[in-house]
Structures are given as structure tokens and as C-alpha cells.
Amino acid sequence: MTLAKIAADYPDTQLFIGGCWHPGTGRIEVIGPASGDVIGYCAAAAASDLDDALAAAQSGFCIWAATPAHDRAVVLRRAADILESRAQLIGGHISIEQGKPIGEAVAEVQYSAEVLRWNAGEAERTYGRVIPSRQSGERLMVLPEPIGPVLALTPWNFPIYQPVAKIAPALAAGCSVIVKPAEETPAGAAALTKALNDAGLPPGTLNMVFGNPDEISSYLISSPVIRKVSFTGSVAVGRTIGARAGQALKKATLELGGHAPVIVCPDADPELTARLSAEHKFRNAGQVCVSASRFIVHRSILDRFSDAFVEAANLLAIGPLINARRMAAVENLVCEAVNCGAKLAAGGTKGTAPGYYFPPTVLSNVPPEARIMQEEPFGPVAAICAYDRLEEALQIANSLSFGLAAYAFTDSSDAAERLINGLDAGIVLINSFGAVYPESPFGGIKDSGFGSENGAEGIQGYLHPKYAALTHSGSSKQ
Incomplete structure (x- = not known):
């Protein structure tokens, strides 16, 4: 398919809530940076749409957290295969909406499939541990559990990789996700969402919304449903997101600017x-x-x-x-x-x-x-x-x-x-610019944020340790 044909077929993007696509209550122009012209539209969410997404994420979490890690991994690997099979088409849409050469865009899709596969393996490696007990008849355990529904806020420079870097480890851990991608580049995130849905992700496990970034982040972070926030963007906005998450006593990963x-x-x-x-x-x-x-x-x-x-x-x-x-x-x-x-x-x-x-x-x-x-x-x-x-x-x-x-x-x-x-x-x-892989942690220090994406460290941000002690009947202390 030629680039002109891909441009002609550039899709309008809807919201995705509870396993279904929705037109939203408004629409936002998508501007092609190569021409400065409108190339399409993405839907804008109203407060009612956000409420629906929160309810869907809550119910989706109950299903997905109870899904065995092996089965979660199967869905992620299937989604990776689907992405790879659609890499040329998705890469074309990313090139048109973001401006990067189509070769770079296709490579981004292929790398995103690698991220899904790595995190599929991580789903099966979320080991707990047994602590040596102090008395007979007692077992002390640390059990990793998914933290809950996650809000992922992503920028426009990598339209499919930035969402997958947050969605993949969250899903691997057993969390549900509401993702708000950049309105400038909606097609990449929509393609990832479609691939995961086609791979068999349960309804409500992944939801996608667009709209005013400040209003959406404020509304969703303040909801008791959301238990973790992951943001990539500027230092200035990261401070705001971090403050909102901190005020609500919610865990946050911030991947901010560099120089x-x-x-x-x-x-x-x-x-x-x-x-x-x-x-x-x-x-x-x-x-x-x-x-x-x-x-x-x-x-x-x-x-x-x-x-x-x-x-x-x-x-x-x-x-x-x-x-x-x-x-x-x-x-x-x-x-x-x-x-x-x-x-x-x-x-x-x-x-x-x-x-x-x-x-x-x-x-x-x-x-x-x-x-x-x-x-x-x-x-x-x-x-x-x-x-x-x-x-x-x-x-x-x-x-x-x-x-x-x-x-x-x-x-x-x-x-x-x-x-x-x-x-x-x-x-x-x-002596290299390229030694960053799905298996290596990615994150900064100082004003560049905190927390890691990718690597064994990436999934830890979506888990919390539960300490459990089991004392067998007849062995408990009086």
C-alpha cells in the first residue's frame, strides 16, 4: 500500500470503554505535521464517559486480577503477534500523524511487540517469597498483588511505544488500565488497543479516552478507583501530576524530560x-x-x-x-x-x-x-x-x-x-546510543522523574507486596 493510500485511509479515532468503541461527545482535529492540514479526528470524552471508563476499569480489574498469570501472558503474546502482522499499516498511520519517517514508525511498532512479549514473560515471573519462620507450624509469605486500576498518560512523540510501555507491565501484573494518549497522535494508541482487544483482553481491562489533558488527569486521579498513575511528559506537567497523585496518596511513575x-x-x-x-x-x-x-x-x-x-x-x-x-x-x-x-x-x-x-x-x-x-x-x-x-x-x-x-x-x-x-x-x-531494550530498566533521576519502565523493575511499579502469616491450628501462641 502506498503512503498516499495510507493517508487517504487514516482513521478517525473513537473512545474505547468497557470493550466497545464510542464516538464521545465531541471531536478534536488531528493535524498532519508534514502538511499542516487536518488529516482526521479523535473523539473527546465528557465527564460521563470518564465515569463509564472508571466503572469499566473497576469491573475489568476484578476479572483480570483473578486471571492466572499464564493466561495473561497468552493474551499479551497474541497481541504482539497481531501488532507485527499489522506493522506496515500501523506504521504508516503513525508516520502520517506524528511525522517520523515510515521506517522509524514501523520499527516502533515492531519494538512495541517486543515490549508486549517481554512483559508476557514478566507476568510469569512475579515471584513472591517465603520468610523463614521463628516457630514450628508457622509459614510467613510475601505475595505480590496487582495494585489496582491504573491511569496511563502518554505523549505524542512515540504514539504506540509510549502507551505500550505503561500498558504492558500493568496488564502483566494483573491491573486494569485507563490510557489517555496524546490527542495529536491517536491512531497509534488505538491500534494497540485494538490489537489487545482482538487478542482476547476481557472488557474493561483496557480503556482509552481523549480530551482536555488537564481536565481528564485531574478528574481521573481524584477518583478512588485509580490506584496508580504513570505519566510521560514535561517536567512542569510532571510536577502537577505528581502533586495530584501525592495528594491522593497514589503511587506514581514519572518519566520526564532530559538534556x-x-x-x-x-x-x-x-x-x-x-x-x-x-x-x-x-x-x-x-x-x-x-x-x-x-x-x-x-x-x-x-x-x-x-x-x-x-x-x-x-x-x-x-x-x-x-x-x-x-x-x-x-x-x-x-x-x-x-x-x-x-x-x-x-x-x-x-x-x-x-x-x-x-x-x-x-x-x-x-x-x-x-x-x-x-x-x-x-x-x-x-x-x-x-x-x-x-x-x-x-x-x-x-x-x-x-x-x-x-x-x-x-x-x-x-x-x-x-x-x-x-x-x-x-x-x-x-560507546553506544542503542543499548536500551525491553529487558533493561528505563527511568531518570532528579528532575527527570522517578520510577522505571521496562526491565524487571518495570512491573514492580504495578504490584504491591502483601505480607501473610499462616499459623496452623494448635500451633498459635497463647
């Missing part, structure tokens, strides 16, 4: 490192929370690295930004950096083509006071600066309140150890 540093040591290959850095930096037009943003390069190889980075950037074709607001924000950061003394080495100016395209942009010799060194660009802009000593590089890398991802390149095992120990981030990758 990832890349330390390039003098023994690294500057040309190879620059090429890998450019490929990583401009993936999804830089709209990735773990995207490398600050390149801290040893002065002895700075020119070689910068030249190679610019050359690689100029060869890349990237998709558009999500909307006009993001494009304006990126352009402002670039202008401010140049006014502070940074050199514009590539890109920097929007072309005349329709849509929200901004070219791969490279800023070199960026002074530390430039706002782009302090604020996550969340766009296709790389900022390069120099350092002389590793201690100085670590100080620059750790100087911000963010702590999601950090990267470094070196051939020295001693330097690698110092970097792993010295970088303040939840994710530290040495």
Missing part, C-alpha cells in the same frame, strides 16, 4: 563518533527524551568531530516537528545561541516547504550561558562545546537538574569506569 550530555574523550574516533552522534541526535527530528543534546568534546579533537558531525547532518533527511509551536521554540533557541556567540555550522532556518520541517542544525563553540545548554531543545539541534579535563566534562554534564540519559565515548577502560560512576543519570551508555 542528555555526550562526553567525547580524546582517545575516541572523532569521525565515527560524530556520525553515530548525528544519526542518534536527529532520530524522530530530535523529539526523543533520551536524545543526545549537549556534545562535550575534548579540545584536541573538537574540529575533527565538529566537521564530521556537520557533514553527517547535511546528508540526513528527517521528518517534520509535531507542530508550529515546537518549530518556533526550536528556532528561538537557535537564534538565542547565535546571539550568545555560538557558530551556526549547519541548518538553522526553516525552508519554504509546507508543514513543520526544520533542518538538522549544528551549533559549535556554544557558550555555557546559552539557553540551549540549559533547556532541552526537543528538536533537531545539536550543541557542541569543548573541554580540557575529564573532571571539567563531568561538571558540565552534571550541571543541570536533568538526569535521564548520558552518553560517553572512549577507548580507555579506566575512563569508562570513571564516566559510569561519575555521570548523574538513570541511563548511562558508553
Whole structure:
């Protein structure tokens, strides 16, 4: 099927409540970032729809929590197979609504299937433990139990992966879910919901709503039905979500922003490192929370690295930004950096083509006071600066309140150890940008949030330990 045909078939998205699709009480325009035109609509939920979703999640939880872990795993694996069989079509819809190249979009669908399979296995690995007792006739146990109905709030940059990263471990643990995906990119989450429904998920176990984000999050978090909140998005909104969850004494996982540093040591290959850095930096037009943003390069190889980075950037074709607001924000950061003394080495100016395209942009010799060194660009802009000593590089890398991802390149095992120990981030990758998998924990520290998705740690956020003591009749203390 051609991309034009996929665009023509882009679906309008309804609410999904209690195992059925609903038109909602209003509709929201979906804008295609490649053209700036309306490509479809998604339904908007009223308070009555949210009440229905809460009731469905409560009843769905009662069914799903009592479902054996093996049977839950079967549904998740079946859903993974369904996603893979529809990857090309779903990837096309994601490409149209979010703007990423179709190859990246299809890969996102395929990776989401891997996340479902990993969590299917985790459903069967939620072991408890037996505590050695102090007296005969007594058994002490710790039993992991699902925490209850979960609210998942997801952004637009990965329309199917962000929802699955929350939904899969919640379902694996035995929780029901209400997911509120981004209204900018509804088709990806709808495709995931359909795959899980087609795989045999009981009605009410997964519900999907759209509408005003602030109103929906406030309404649902305040409900006694919701027992856990998982949010991915900006630091500012994360503070609000965390405060609401805390006020209601509800568990929360917050995956927030980053401004990832890349330390390039003098023994690294500057040309190879620059090429890998450019490929990583401009993936999804830089709209990735773990995207490398600050390149801290040893002065002895700075020119070689910068030249190679610019050359690689100029060869890349990237998709558009999500909307006009993001494009304006990126352009402002670039202008401010140049006014502070940074050199514009590539890109920097929007072309005349329709849509929200901004070219791969490279800023070199960026002074530390430039706002782009302090604020996550969340766009296709790389900022390069120099350092002389590793201690100085670590100080620059750790100087911000963010702590999601950090990267470094070196051939020295001693330097690698110092970097792993010295970088303040939840994710530290040495000589690689890609070592993040469904089996590895994903999460940040400081203002980048708390809690983990993926890995053995991911499912723990959806479980609580129940301590149980069984004393056999005739053995109890008097």
C-alpha cells in the first residue's frame, strides 16, 4: 500500500470503554505535521464517559486480577503477534500523524511487540517469597498483588511505544488500565488497543479516552478507583501530576524530560563518533527524551568531530516537528545561541516547504550561558562545546537538574569506569546510543522523574507486596 493510500485511509479515532468503541461527545482535529492540514479526528470524552471508563476499569480489574498469570501472558503474546502482522499499516498511520519517517514508525511498532512479549514473560515471573519462620507450624509469605486500576498518560512523540510501555507491565501484573494518549497522535494508541482487544483482553481491562489533558488527569486521579498513575511528559506537567497523585496518596511513575550530555574523550574516533552522534541526535527530528543534546568534546579533537558531525547532518533527511509551536521554540533557541556567540555550522532556518520541517542544525563553540545548554531543545539541534579535563566534562554534564540519559565515548577502560560512576543519570551508555531494550530498566533521576519502565523493575511499579502469616491450628501462641 502506498503512503498516499495510507493517508487517504487514516482513521478517525473513537473512545474505547468497557470493550466497545464510542464516538464521545465531541471531536478534536488531528493535524498532519508534514502538511499542516487536518488529516482526521479523535473523539473527546465528557465527564460521563470518564465515569463509564472508571466503572469499566473497576469491573475489568476484578476479572483480570483473578486471571492466572499464564493466561495473561497468552493474551499479551497474541497481541504482539497481531501488532507485527499489522506493522506496515500501523506504521504508516503513525508516520502520517506524528511525522517520523515510515521506517522509524514501523520499527516502533515492531519494538512495541517486543515490549508486549517481554512483559508476557514478566507476568510469569512475579515471584513472591517465603520468610523463614521463628516457630514450628508457622509459614510467613510475601505475595505480590496487582495494585489496582491504573491511569496511563502518554505523549505524542512515540504514539504506540509510549502507551505500550505503561500498558504492558500493568496488564502483566494483573491491573486494569485507563490510557489517555496524546490527542495529536491517536491512531497509534488505538491500534494497540485494538490489537489487545482482538487478542482476547476481557472488557474493561483496557480503556482509552481523549480530551482536555488537564481536565481528564485531574478528574481521573481524584477518583478512588485509580490506584496508580504513570505519566510521560514535561517536567512542569510532571510536577502537577505528581502533586495530584501525592495528594491522593497514589503511587506514581514519572518519566520526564532530559538534556542528555555526550562526553567525547580524546582517545575516541572523532569521525565515527560524530556520525553515530548525528544519526542518534536527529532520530524522530530530535523529539526523543533520551536524545543526545549537549556534545562535550575534548579540545584536541573538537574540529575533527565538529566537521564530521556537520557533514553527517547535511546528508540526513528527517521528518517534520509535531507542530508550529515546537518549530518556533526550536528556532528561538537557535537564534538565542547565535546571539550568545555560538557558530551556526549547519541548518538553522526553516525552508519554504509546507508543514513543520526544520533542518538538522549544528551549533559549535556554544557558550555555557546559552539557553540551549540549559533547556532541552526537543528538536533537531545539536550543541557542541569543548573541554580540557575529564573532571571539567563531568561538571558540565552534571550541571543541570536533568538526569535521564548520558552518553560517553572512549577507548580507555579506566575512563569508562570513571564516566559510569561519575555521570548523574538513570541511563548511562558508553560507546553506544542503542543499548536500551525491553529487558533493561528505563527511568531518570532528579528532575527527570522517578520510577522505571521496562526491565524487571518495570512491573514492580504495578504490584504491591502483601505480607501473610499462616499459623496452623494448635500451633498459635497463647
